[in-house]
Amino acid sequence: MKKFDRERVLLAVAGPVIALVAAILLTSVVLIASGKSPIEPYLLMMEQAAFSDVQVLIVNQASMYYLAALAVAIGFRMNLFNIGVDGQYRLAAMMTAVVGAHLALPSFLQIPLLLLVGMLTGAFWAGIAGVLKVTRGVSEVVATIMLNAIATSLIGYLTLKDVWGVQVGNNMTTGVMNESGWIPGIDLGPEVGEIYGLVFLSVAMGVAYWIVLNRTRFGFDLRASGESETAAAASGVDARRMVLTAMLISGAVAGLSGLPLLLGDVHTYSLSFPTGLGFTGITIALLGRNNPVGIAFAALLIAFLDKASPALDYATPVAYEKEIATIMQGLIVFAVVISYEAVRQWGLRRQQKRVGLELAAAAAAQNNSEKKKEVAAR
Amino acid sequence: MELTGITKRFPGVVANHDIHLVVRKGTVHALVGENGAGKSTLMKILYGMQKPDEGTIAVDGEQVTFHSPADAIARGIGMVHQHFMLADNLTVLENVVLGSEKLHGIGAAARRRIEEISDRYGLGVRPDALVESLGVADRQRVEILKVLYRGARTLILDEPTAVLVPQEVDALFDNLRELKAEGLSVIFISHKLGEVLSVADEITVIRRGTTVGTAVPAETTPRQLAEMMVGSELPTPETAESTVTDRPVLTVDKLRLEAEGGRAVLDDISFTIHAGEVLGLAGVEGNGQTELIETLIGLRAADSGTITLEGQDITAWPTRRRRESGIGYIPEDRHRHGLLLESPLWENRILGHVTERPNAKGFWLDLKGAQEDTRRIVREYDVRTPGIDVTAASLSGGNQQKLIVGREMSHKPKFLIAAHPTRGVDVGAQAAIWDHIREARREGLAVLLISADLDELIGLSDTLRVIYNGRLVADADPAAVTPEELGSAMTGAASGHLEHTENTEEEAGPEDEAR
Known part of the structure; x- marks a missing residue:
């Protein structure tokens, strides 16, 4: 039994490792092709990671990536592709900012309420795609992509001056949120910066994700639906309800993913609020194999690429384009998809062979012992 | 064409084992066997979609290796799939030339060629019709034409009659005879014995992944074929003493299920299974068994009629509630549903x-x-x-x-749906599964047994029903009926209570509303 567990760990690690090595090699090929050193950029980026202020940036960024990736992973576990995390978190962050700016309750009420607003907004936006899928059979991929675009326009409208917007210089914002809704972080000094308080929420969500999926009936139904829709249906899973529930949960988690920054640092939603978290989340969920620990590593890795790459522009004597990191992220996605499928099939075959061998060995051993008994009886 | 010693292994199973098949020019050669016997795998090997692990294929005496369907087509082997591969929004002409534009272009030359083939084999295909406007039989003819257009001399037809009504089947057989007369060979895959006997020149039976024999229709009966398909040396699933009680567990009343468009897939299905009773349902596959199972387990909603489990109306219950309340389910396709x-x-x-x-x-x-x-x-x-x-x-x-x-x-189910419980199972496991069903039956389990293995049905059941075209057309006493008699009811030739000897009405008396 132990052997199979080790086998599973090996298989789980083999995919990402192969993918990363392949991505690094391919990036080096790109560097060589453009006449640059194929190694130095990595060294420069590694150097960056040693600075504690960069580390703080990485952790903060990773906490947001982590939530976005969890949202995507929930969908992935039942073969739903929620591409709409991007629209869901932006709309949720904006709504949270608006509520936070207009409502002033004591902190112990204000903060949970703001988190709830974020989750409900995200769930609502994802829920539209869910309802469309279960009632009209609209592919959630198409619906969520459309909803991303609609969210952008909607946010543009809602942040107009005569709706909820407040103009600050050239920037449209939603006004500064009341301080009771600010979440304090861990201050590591002026040189280093502050770790967002909601980093802990990310960790907690990761734990919750694991428990719900692996230890509850609901999680089992969800995983069964993802593995085999037909078998899940025959086992009594109501597919439509499952799709809707999964979309709602995915949207709710997506709704949280912009909040570490909003509640911990900027305290307003503005044109400069980061976009694209949702798409990066897809990469991270893929790379992390929908596993909460894997996603954590993947989120840290991508956050590292993000935060360490700007230094490439200022490198002396030779500057490198920081887009190298972007190229690498793209290559990681490719490599991940290919290597995971290859490793999965290889693992399945390997196990089948192994089971066959073990059974044959067991049968042979039984025959031998029977023969021995016969001999002994004589 | 000749196949020798073909073996194909998939992880965990041997799909084909030591297959021998000789198809002579100008003949229709039928390949029969139960579902899961390995017919489809064999066809995929023939058509180059999969490579055999062992064995050789020879065409016209020359040994060949196919790496892809393109190789097979180049050797004059064409395949008409069970599920048509046509683009609905293109015309017949466009569909036919699609992918083989090099042969005769896409214009007048191609049209001439299509018309020529169509006339020669009596296919009656109109090159300019839109495929979406064609019926199933017409589409099938387009598929056949497509294959001929690519120069096939050997056609593989995978379950071609599964989608056709009887008149269309006759028309198809006429087409096949035309092809044969022109010197082409046809490999015809089916499990419908009646059809096979009427159209084939030679029949090869495949069972459990291997060819078990070849027969000539003139010298064989459906019974003999069925025996070859199922294998008569199997352990017999006899049930010793009756354990049937008079406590009804599952009652189905006037159940009706419609396909899209209102055609009845199940119609007026009524039966009762008592505690300790095994009700065997015989029928050629595709006559509503799958739909009946899915309606009973709750994957499909009945259009009318009721299902009652131990006095409770469960017709509207979702699958999970049914399973919780004691319906066990051995699905017919364990990989998809189990x-x-x-x-x-x-x-x-x-x-x-x-x-x-x-x-x-x-x-x-x-x-x-x-x-x-x-x-x-x-x-x-x-x-x-x-x-x-x-x-x-x-x-x-x-x-x-x-x-x-x-x-x-x-x-501890109260009611067990056992669909092909021993399909694809080795003989030892088969006997064990029968034992388990028998034991549970002794303890008062009600069982709906669906099987293609008539010996299993007769041996294990207390009551037998025959389903044909979505209706229960006949019933029989397993102690008195023979597989032949069942077989004739399965093809719709007989109905009502199947009597072997003088009348014994006791078995199917009161709840005999099935005719």
């Missing part, structure tokens, strides 16, 4: 019973309980596996089935 192939055995033990003990305590899964119970099932049902953490996919078909049977029996 297992999570890439999950460990103990998770598969939870599947279908996630809300019940020992798998769950309230909202939470009980992993320990489930794993413990999986070990018990592995022990008691003799599932051959090195452990419960291996994936279901790594077990052989028979062991997968034993796991499913063990799982379903572990929840």
